[in-house]
Amino acid sequence: xxxxxxxxxxxxxxxxxxxxxxxxxxxxxxxxxxxxxxxxxxxxxxxxxxxxxxxxxxxxxxxxxx
Amino acid sequence: xxxxxxxxxxxxxxxxxxxxxxxxxxxxxxxxxxxxxxxxxxxxxxxxxxxxxxxxxxxxxxxxxxxxxxxxxxxxxxxxxxxxxxxxxxxxxxxxxxxxxxxxxxxxxxxxxxxxxxxxxxxxxxxxxxxxxxxxxxxxxxxxxxxxxxxxxxxxxxxxxxxxxxxxxxxxxxxxxxxxxxxxxxxxxxxxxxxxxxxxxxxxxxxxxxxxxxxxxxxxxxxxxxxxxxxxxxxxxxxxxxxxxxxxxxxxxxxxxxxxxxxxxxxxxxxxxxxxxxxxxxxxxxxxxxxxxxxxxxxxxxxxxxxxxxxxxxxxxxxxxxxxxxxxxxxxxxxxxxxxxxxxxxxxxxxxxxxx
Numbered sequence: 001x002x003x004x005x006x007x008x009x010x011x012x013x014x015x016x017x018x019x020x021x022x023x024x025x026x027x028x029x030x031x032x033x034x035x036x037x038x039x040x041x042x043x044x045x046x047x048x049x050x051x052x053x054x055x056x057x058x059x060x061x062x063x064x065x066x
Numbered sequence: 067x068x069x070x071x072x073x074x075x076x077x078x079x080x081x082x083x084x085x086x087x088x089x090x091x092x093x094x095x096x097x098x099x100x101x102x103x104x105x106x107x108x109x110x111x112x113x114x115x116x117x118x119x120x121x122x123x124x125x126x127x128x129x130x131x132x133x134x135x136x137x138x139x140x141x142x143x144x145x146x147x148x149x150x151x152x153x154x155x156x157x158x159x160x161x162x163x164x165x166x167x168x169x170x171x172x173x174x175x176x177x178x179x180x181x182x183x184x185x186x187x188x189x190x191x192x193x194x195x196x197x198x199x200x201x202x203x204x205x206x207x208x209x210x211x212x213x214x215x216x217x218x219x220x221x222x223x224x225x226x227x228x229x230x231x232x233x234x235x236x237x238x239x240x241x242x243x244x245x246x247x248x249x250x251x252x253x254x255x256x257x258x259x260x261x262x263x264x265x266x267x268x269x270x271x272x273x274x275x276x277x278x279x280x281x282x283x284x285x286x287x288x289x290x291x292x293x294x295x296x297x298x299x300x301x302x303x304x305x306x307x308x309x310x311x312x313x314x315x316x317x318x319x320x321x322x323x324x325x326x327x328x329x330x331x332x333x334x335x336x337x338x339x340x341x342x343x344x345x346x347x348x349x350x351x352x353x354x355x356x357x358x359x360x361x362x363x364x365x366x367x368x369x370x371x372x373x374x375x376x377x378x379x380x381x382x383x384x385x386x387x388x389x390x391x392x393x394x395x396x397x398x399x400x401x402x403x404x405x406x407x408x409x410x411x412x413x414x415x416x417x418x419x420x421x422x
């Protein structure tokens with residue numbers, strides 16, 4: 001679980017990039033703005049993860065699956 | 067993959083449109099290689115409001131107002147307007163202040179750096195090398211965990227404060243009361259400007275396009291280095307190509323280091339000026355254009371950055387730190403060195419080594 005709420009880019013992507021190094025099959029990332037949602041999605045997809053997004057109350061929960 | 071390709075195509079088209087608009091504004095009256103310059107235009111606006119009294123550079127620039135409002139309207143339309151703030155505002159103010167010191171050493175923000183390149187000003191190439199070097203240093207801090215900590219949700223009034231101020235400033239431009247300063251004809255760059263409505267419209271379009279694409283000159287280079295992500299850099303390149311071609315058509319291209327408009331030929335200080343800008347803006351998370359756009363999206367930390375840039379510009383002209391076509395000033399050189407040290411200290415004290 002990566003909590004990147006309130007952080008602006010590139011920090012959320014750096015956090016995800018660091019986490020992906022451990023190579024797990026699934027990650028959960030929380031962000032609260034559209035730009036990090038897009039950027040994390042773009043980064044994860046380019047590293048072989050499928051991304052699904054759930055939105056609630058202006059916050060986004062991204063599920064990254066290998 | 068297709069969505070990535072589509073994203074790239076969109077930012078290239080947006081960059082091409084922005085490049086044509088920027089070069090065309092010179093035809094309509096803006097200074098050469100300065101269709102847009104966020105630093106110069108904030109500086110002119112600070113002068114128009116009387117925050118500094120440098121007579122050649124006083125004019126309320128509608129392009130700035132248009133960018134903030136265009137980004138805001140676009141953000142509302144896309145339900146992306148999101149008032150937030152509280153992420154180290156004073157630190158951001160100081161970073162912005164010194165980013166402006168760097169911009170006014172070089173005589174331009176990163177956006178104008180591209181437009182100067184597109185006009186054949188090779189001094190901007192030296193500046194570009196400094197800009198990249200500054201970003202690379204900033205990236206080292208980011209990789210080691212630099213953070214200005216998180217933002218929090220704010221109320222709508224807080225998020226609208228800067229856009230409302232921009233509307234009021236625009237009203238002052240139109241009303242032109244006696245306490246607003248305008249450079250007199252022939253006095254300098256401040257006297258050279260397109261029609262108010264053309265400038266405002268250009269700003270609105272650029273603000274909207276930059277909001278949709280998240281265009282950022284600093285982000286372009288940073289993302290390639292950090293993530294091998296070229297999307298933002300493509301926007302950057304598209305502006306360069308479009309502005310260059312438009313300049314060719316309009317006969318504005320003049321390759322060389324000397325006799326360049328509103329520029330000087332001192333490699334070291336062109337380099338160090340934009341080094342400071344790249345470094346400070348990398349820690350701020352975006353170039354001056356991007357800060358204007360984010361402030362239009364309700365980001366009050368970016369609004370503080372805009373105010374910091376304006377105060378920095380006022381100081382630069384009140385204390386003789388800003389360069390001119392003649393070259394840098396001694397005080398300006400000292401200010402740039404101090405700025406690099408201050409930004410490095412801010413970088414160090416906000417970097418927590420990440421746990422393994």
